[in-house]
Amino acid sequence: MDTPNYLGFLNPIHITWRKGTSDDPYIDRIDFATVVNQRVQLLEIPDKTFRVKINGMVEINYDNLKTKDISPNEFYVDYSNGFILFHQSMEGKTLSISYKGRGFIAYPSERIYHYDEKNNVTESLYDIIENSKATIQEALNKISDYQEIRNNVVIAINNANIATSNANNSANEAYIASDLAKKAYESTKIVFKPYVQTFNDILTTYPNPEFGWTVQVYDSGIRYRFDGKDWIPIDLLGGNIPKASEYVDGLMSKDDYQKLKSFPVELKDRVLVFVLPSYLGIGVQGVLGRFPFDGEIVSIRAFCGTAGTTDTLISIEKSTDLINWTSILSNNLRIKAGNNFDDNSCVVQTTDVSQGDIFRINVLQSGENAKDFTVEIKIKI
Known part of the structure; x- marks a missing residue:
C-alpha cells in the first residue's frame, strides 16, 4: 500500500474529553444500536466508573476476552475505544444502551485501513475515498465526452463499433459511480425538522416525509430519522432522559428505583440521645442536644440502669x-x-421540630437509688 506523505503528524487523532466536573460534567446518554458482527460501537467513549447498562443483561469484566466466552445475557465493554461485544445470539438485535459520555x-x-482476505493491509480509507473521487470524476469526464464520441x-463510421462500445462502457461506469455516490450520501443525510411533542405527532405533522428527515420528540428526548420506510430512533438527548419507574430505565435504573422504594420509612427517623450522670439531681441537667433538621417528634422514651425505690419524673424542654x-x-x-x-404514659404536646432547635432534660423528681439514665427522642425528618 502506498501511504501518502502528509508531512509527519499533520493528521493526528483528535480526542475530545469532558472533565467530569460540575463545570464540565459527563453527560447522560442512551444510544439505540443494532448488534453487527457481535459488536456495537457507542457514539461516545463511556465512563468506566458509572459503567454501561443494558436492560436485562449483565456486564462482564476480565482480560483476554473471547467472544465465544460471552453468554447470551452478558456483554463486555471496551472502555478505551467505546465498543461492546455480545454473544452471537444477539446478532441483528437493536438495544437501548445507557451510559455517561466522556x-x-x-x-x-x-x-x-482495509484488510484483504489474508489480513494484509491493502489501502486506507483515505485511499478509498480519493480513488472513488477520481473514479467519479473520470466517469463525469467520460459523460461530457459522450457527445464528442x-x-x-458519425464522422468516422468505420470506427462505429469501437466508439459505441467505449460509449456504453463509459455510461455504465458513470451509472455505477453515481449510484455509489448517491447511496453514500443517503446513508448519512440528515435534514432537521422542528420538534414535536410526542411520537404520534410525527406521523400527523409530517405525513409525507422524505429520506433523511430528522425530528426530535420533546416528551422523551428521542430523535427519529426517516430511512425511506420507517422512523428510526437514532439518538436521545441527555437533558430529556425520561424519569425512572418500575418498568423503564431513565435518570435512575428501574432496579435501583425499586430498591429505593423498598427501603422502610424508618430510615428517615433520627434519635436524639441524652446520657445522664450516675445519680440524678433535681432540676435542669447540664446536657444539651441540638437537632440539625426540620422534623416531627415520633416518640420519647427513658430507661435507667438501676431501678429506684421511688418514682422518677422527667420533663423535656425546648428552646431556640x-x-x-x-x-x-x-x-x-x-x-x-x-x-x-x-x-x-408521656404525651407530647409540641411535636414540630425546626432546624436548630435545642433540647434539655429537667428532672422534676429523682427516684431514690436510681441511676444511669438514658432519654431518647425519636424525630422523623
Missing part, C-alpha cells in the same frame, strides 16, 4: 436561643419505682 475520538481517514461515430425554654410534654416521663423503663 467524549469521543475522531480518527483521520489516513489512519483507518457520438459525433466522432438558650434563654427561653418551653416544656414539650403535657404528661411527663415517669419511671415507676422498681422499674427500669418508663411507663409509656
